[in-house]
Amino acid sequence: MSDFEKIQNMYDNGFRCIRYDDTKDGEMSIYFKNFESEESEAMRVKGFEEKMKIKSFINNNSMK
16 A cells, blocks of 8 residues: 555545645655544655655645
């Protein structure tokens, strides 16, 4: 399962991204919280294309 698929699964289970830190040519740290269960998760992602795909997904699924 790719990092992108893991994040999609987390969103399906109620988690939302509360913050991400992306360093140029490095790892992106992503922080998630499930506001119903109060659980928190964090993950690190490498690879430019994977990071761009994840950022797009998060931005398109953020609470507005």
